Amino acid sequence: MTDLSIGDLSRRVAVKVPTIRYYEQIGLLHAPPRTEGRQRRYGPDDVSRLSFIRHARDLGFDVEAIRELLSLSTQPDESCHPADQIVLRHLESVERRIAQLTLLRSELRHMLEECRHGPMRECRIIQVLADHDQCRHEHGKVS
Amino acid sequence: MTDLSIGDLSRRVAVKVPTIRYYEQIGLLHAPPRTEGRQRRYGPDDVSRLSFIRHARDLGFDVEAIRELLSLSTQPDESCHPADQIVLRHLESVERRIAQLTLLRSELRHMLEECRHGPMRECRIIQVLADHDQCRHEHGKVS
DNA sequence: TCTTGAACCTCTAGTCGCTAGAGATTGTAG
DNA sequence: CTACAATCTCTAGCGACTAGAGGTTCAAGA
Numbered sequence: 001m002t003d004l005s006i007g008d009l010s011r012r013v014a015v016k017v018p019t020i021r022y023y024e025q026i027g028l029l030h031a032p033p034r035t036e037g038r039q040r041r042y043g044p045d046d047v048s049r050l051s052f053i054r055h056a057r058d059l060g061f062d063v064e065a066i067r068e069l070l071s072l073s074t075q076p077d078e079s080c081h082p083a084d085q086i087v088l089r090h091l092e093s094v095e096r097r098i099a100q101l102t103l104l105r106s107e108l109r110h111m112l113e114e115c116r117h118g119p120m121r122e123c124r125i126i127q128v129l130a131d132h133d134q135c136r137h138e139h140g141k142v143s
Numbered sequence: 144m145t146d147l148s149i150g151d152l153s154r155r156v157a158v159k160v161p162t163i164r165y166y167e168q169i170g171l172l173h174a175p176p177r178t179e180g181r182q183r184r185y186g187p188d189d190v191s192r193l194s195f196i197r198h199a200r201d202l203g204f205d206v207e208a209i210r211e212l213l214s215l216s217t218q219p220d221e222s223c224h225p226a227d228q229i230v231l232r233h234l235e236s237v238e239r240r241i242a243q244l245t246l247l248r249s250e251l252r253h254m255l256e257e258c259r260h261g262p263m264r265e266c267r268i269i270q271v272l273a274d275h276d277q278c279r280h281e282h283g284k285v286s
Numbered sequence: 287t288c289t290t291g292a293a294c295c296t297c298t299a300g301t302c303g304c305t306a307g308a309g310a311t312t313g314t315a316g
Numbered sequence: 317c318t319a320c321a322a323t324c325t326c327t328a329g330c331g332a333c334t335a336g337a338g339g340t341t342c343a344a345g346a
Contacts (some may be wrong), residue, residue, distance in 0.1 A: 164295095
């Protein structure tokens with residue numbers, strides 16, 4: 001009744017089956033007990049833990065951060081400052097990313113505005129790429 | 144005089160040496176002539192082509208898009224509409240990304256505001272992760 | 287001309303967070 | 317009991333590089 005197959009867990013938490021196995025492999029999820037035929041069977045704690053992981057992934061935390069958050073969450077008497085710090089660090093990286101992308105967006109919009117829709121040889125888009133000095137400003141790597 | 148080693152090219156265009164070799168391997172750059180000792184020697188056209196690639200990468204275009212842009216740029220009499228479309232497509236994906244990240248940022252800010260900086264057991268950060276229904280709204284994958 | 291050592295060469299593997307597929311086994315409904 | 321869906325393990329692939337091993341070549345100074 002309480003025991004779920006990996007497919008049940010997958011549907012309940014909306015995490016794909018191979019992803020669940022992957023999380024086990026990298027140690028985010030504990031290896032669950034198995035049936036006689038070596039199939040995984042999960043209990044309620046696994047559902048909670050996987051939900052936690054999924055929500056954290058949705059919020060863009062990387063696996064290392066999630067590992068720390070999970071481990072912190074098992075120490076209810078400690079200060080939550082370290083968890084705070086992890087979130088703050090992530091927020092800052094999101095903000096940096098937004099700043100980069102905003103710059104990028106304005107560059108791309110500018111390129112499109114400049115485009116006269118004529119033949120390629122007059123195309124500002126190609127020109128800007130070929131000769132970057134035409135460009136208004138520098139920006140960091142986007143990656 | 145006009146022939147550059149891979150290191151010279153690297154410094155001139157600010158693209159790392161292994162990256163240049165990688166671009167050759169995936170067919171973004173032509174395989175250049177070699178010295179007797181099998182070292183690569185580049186000419187001015189290679190400098191231009193690699194600059195083009197670098198600028199496009201800085202603008203966040205992926206290799207496939209760059210491949211198309213490079214090939215379009217060699218057809219000066221054709222309409223620049225296809226190039227236009229590539230830029231537009233990219234702009235739209237940047238805009239989607241910004242929208243996602245902006246949502247994310249507000250979630251993370253909210254989490255930090257809610258945090259009372261007490262013990263972990265009262266930490267809203269951990270609670271929100273463990274029980275996502277506390278969360279104000281859904282958002283797409285960030286990846 | 288010789289020597290040194292920086293720069294070059296190829297090849298493989300690792301990054302991150304999965305995803306896809308092959309080929310074999312197991313669980314379960316009818 | 318029989319299908320067949322679901323599960324299993326294992327390996328490889330994605331994108332755009334990056335790192336490192338182990339070997340070779342180039343060019344400047346003595």
